[in-house]
Amino acid sequence: MFSKSVTHPVATSPVEWATALTSAVPKAPEGYLMTKTLVLKPKTAKTAAVFPVMVIALESTSTNLSALGKKIELKEMRLAAPELLQEFFKCDKDSISPFALKSVSAEAIENVRIVLDSELLASTSPLAFHANASDKTTFVTGAELKAFLESSVFKYTDINFGELAASAPVPAPKAANKTAKPEAKESKEEDAVVKIGIEYKKEDNFPMWYRQVLTKGEMIEYYDVSGCYIYRPWSYSIWRSITAFFDKAITDMGVEPAYFPLFVSQAVLEKEKDHIEGFAPEVAWVTRAGNSELEVPVAIRPTSETVMYPYYAKWIRSYRDLPLRLNQWNSVVRWEFKNPQPFLRTREFLWQEGHTAFLTKKEADDEVLEILDLYRQVYTDLLAVPVIKGVKSEKEKFAGGLYTTTCEGYIPATGRAIQGATSHCLGQNFSKMFNIEVEDPTAEGTKSFVWQNSWGLSTRTIGVMVMVHGDDKGLVLPPRVASVQVVVIPCGLKVSSTEEERLKVEAGVKEVVATLTKAGVRAKADLRENYTPGYKFNHWELRGVPIRLEIGPMDLAKKSTLSVCRHSGAKQAIPLADLPTAIPALLDTIHDDMYSRAKEIFDKNVVRVDEWDKFVPALNNKSLVLMPWCEEVSCEEDIKENSSRSSVGDEPVDEKAPSMGAKSLCIPFEQPTENPIVEGVTKCVACERKAKRFALFGRSY
């Protein structure tokens, strides 16, 4: 009886569901109507049995609970608690639909009441219901729904909510009002989903803004396996720029390319205990091939330390085999159950992982910093994103390693920090576990375990770039990674323009593109017919192309073109003859501008704090905190606990601000020189123990 079912990203609100349905697989049928299934609990005597009421209505129907209660003679109906939904329907609020009635146990059937919106039954459009999962939607007609209910053991009451509202002069109680309001707003938002531009303001609704910028900017497509995303050419080409830069740099350093398998055996995966403890809950296991159960399940690599090091032990027979420096570009899988987010938290992600082995700690230490600086360069020199380099605390370092260095970024819109990339010194811990040792050339007859590093940079870089630079019009791409740096658009043609004028402008556009291409600029002409220049401006602004050049008959006459910078809106006429030098220079200027602007905001939001009372207010003000710190694990745990909103009893100004506690981001390499730490005198701001160094704290992704 299910006419059609589709899958889509998990949706936990009507707005999310509406958005999710636009990327459903297969496509949702045309003209469908969204529905809602509410479970209400009327007030009953404490000793009486609970009678849940399931209300099934169109999403657009205003369900006045007070009036409904009067009509069906039940008092003070409230939305039921999650526990009650589970108890009766084995389901949560985001998955429930009339089909959850199948899960009601025999002895509870008598206790469930069903109220049906009469508009729903009358509908001939496909009605969208979650079919017991928040990432699936089934479409049925009103008649099919009716048939389903009538074939079941349940009785239902058919109610016209429109008439009910009209006949209810009594003011609805507060609770009902609260429910009604967001509905009205959300249904407006739902209508807007079909629009071309970005409908959310970055400052107002950052999560939805981010989602739309990525999907409408053609960076990402949501995929029907939750937590996985499609990298479209517009984002993948950025990753290409990053990989090309980094790969050349490490090749010059002497790192060699290799590829190790996707699969790891359980025995090998679990060899290093501390290490695997960090990953175990997120490891995906293949247990079946075709119809055969595998005798021994195999894991998909969450990272490759334990995949690689048994072979390092085999290959490294002598100090002459050192250093061994391998890198691979691959994807790894960490099956996170928390809210996935494109680029930042995904179940599969693309990265590089470098794994190196040295004879001495000195060589390993040097490489850790050399790589970290390449990561810094990716952020600052390619993506125009400022980062702070430093070393992680004991609590935050890579599980099983000796120490971890990091580039920390900052997202102004949420006031949260983000770990940009990490370069770890593993010390001799893994080499001892995997028995990677060589004879020490400086002391004959003695064996020495090798010193190892591992380091990784992922597509998270792209997410940080989008979050830092994007604006209310969409993406703003830093010029060095933009696959199109300049778009050239014909303008100034009128209905009255002659065919000759048109052809002349088109030829002018093509010539400019040819000139720029020759000068090493990635330029593209937008010669699409049937689109106005204005439409094209919006199209490329949404996609973040750094420079737009407009060319019309007047421009050609003046041998000039108007340039418009995406990041600032700045306009400037450029003589055509100057393009080969002016545009590369302008691209560099744009890069520098974007970086400076982001750096200024970052700097302003690193707040130095010298007393604990200022710590949480700084976080709530969307800043990071720099303070003298004792570097004790217990102190870090206390800070986290004491800075979560719940424990400080803070009333958040902005409901969307994260409520989690702060963690240490890094101990910056560049320590403050003004009013520095005086050994033995300066105290830890959090616990009053002796401070060792300044540490950066913040709420974090």
Next chain:
Amino acid sequence: MFSKSVTHPVATSPVEWATALTSAVPKAPEGYLMTKTLVLKPKTAKTAAVFPVMVIALESTSTNLSALGKKIELKEMRLAAPELLQEFFKCDKDSISPFALKSVSAEAIENVRIVLDSELLASTSPLAFHANASDKTTFVTGAELKAFLESSVFKYTDINFGELAASAPVPAPKAANKTAKPEAKESKEEDAVVKIGIEYKKEDNFPMWYRQVLTKGEMIEYYDVSGCYIYRPWSYSIWRSITAFFDKAITDMGVEPAYFPLFVSQAVLEKEKDHIEGFAPEVAWVTRAGNSELEVPVAIRPTSETVMYPYYAKWIRSYRDLPLRLNQWNSVVRWEFKNPQPFLRTREFLWQEGHTAFLTKKEADDEVLEILDLYRQVYTDLLAVPVIKGVKSEKEKFAGGLYTTTCEGYIPATGRAIQGATSHCLGQNFSKMFNIEVEDPTAEGTKSFVWQNSWGLSTRTIGVMVMVHGDDKGLVLPPRVASVQVVVIPCGLKVSSTEEERLKVEAGVKEVVATLTKAGVRAKADLRENYTPGYKFNHWELRGVPIRLEIGPMDLAKKSTLSVCRHSGAKQAIPLADLPTAIPALLDTIHDDMYSRAKEIFDKNVVRVDEWDKFVPALNNKSLVLMPWCEEVSCEEDIKENSSRSSVGDEPVDEKAPSMGAKSLCIPFEQPTENPIVEGVTKCVACERKAKRFALFGRSY
């Protein structure tokens, strides 16, 4: 009590086991001794219970069954059938060890007898036993083994096989001799495993030759998950050369890069029935993450048609969105249960997959051939491997597609063909299934399904290259993909040479490398101390470096260097001043030589056959067959059936030759012009129906 366990590739014979142990993870302990566990069945009355005898001995011990039978008073002992091993020990011959005694059921305990080689008990070396799996080995001492047996309910007889043999003047029966002989040979081979060079001749033992060339040539490391291999830098850099060439070519054609997820939902995977039928038995399923069972298992992509096309349906809204041409470089998983082989048949492999959509069939057809020719170029112009281009038969085409074009290669050593790369036209089949349609711009108001192609090239290319060019000394790398094209080795220094002479030679070597690098040649100096020039020659010959340059005091005096070509052994003096032009020219000559030599052999082995009686003899002569063919599926099935060795009753000359039947490889685009097919007259060589075109048949990988 298991002192140490290791995993390694599956081993089904003592030789394989010995080889496998050299790549065990973790490393096998030093000085271990291999063992054997034989299960014998003595002759008993038909009605009597079966008494299996388990003989546990050193692999090197000669176990004379006849003498043993006399000693323990059992008659005519033979190696037990697999069924009996399963029944008693739940295990096969390649997995059995004393530890399988744990699997003996309580009621069978009394029936099992155990004989122990006394040398084994006396051993203090680690003894290698398969621990219930042919890809695992456990090492225990004799004392530990004894302890294990004594802690069990089993009794054992301790026998000195050496004394037994001496005290047995009776000639051993034939059966026992047969067992003894290969053992002697194998144990010799086992000793040889530690040698540096390739110990197998390409013509004598091709599988072991291939294995050693890859492992000793540092292309591949065997991995502890069967069917997966590690690509070491020496092979991965070849893949890099191939990807760089191909990626540039398709980018120039207008194909864009993208990345789609590793995971596919079951619903989407199974959308196209014909297509999934071809892959279903090999699909790997993730059913668990951490400790949680997934509600809905997800598949790992075996290829991405069904991953991608739902989104093509979404993205392609108008003919203006066409063509859509995406390519991704990724890895796919096909969990094959047949014998895995590095590069050729692996459970995970690296490839590119291009997926394109066009408005018209013409555009799709053109692209199919354009891509196929790029694949041809990868083989002929980069790898110096000849291929034949053509179209696949209906039976052999891509499941769900319209037609498949292919580059077919040939491995002379086995006489088998190999599919090099395929470019498919999918027609409108997938676009109909996934509803990818646009309004036809030429006929307003009518909808048209798009025309699609998919095409892929994998790391199989590298395997073909190794098989075609490698020789008894090891790899022979075609110069254009070799990561080191020229190795420069200091020579002619004697014990009596002065330090000054040494330094001068070293400086000369470095200068040559610098000169070549500047000329765009990938050159490397081998200045390792403690190794003789001869050792270095072998080292680089094994790894297949195309040119070796020798530089000694005499050469420097003559301002000359001796060049040695890997593929031919040809030596030639080259004036140092000529190097920047002479070496690039020589590299091209080497490429051409390698290609011509391989082409000549290929051509010689494409045998035109005009009567069926000559078909199988040609195959058995390691050739491929070109013949007029009707192109009927039933005829192809008959040919396969009638050309397998078993059905033709053929006694193979070479035991290692494949016995499978022939399949059609392709209908070559280039059809013979001499004595061509006359329509309506020429008959199919196999079935006497009318012949349509010449087709190429052969035994194939």
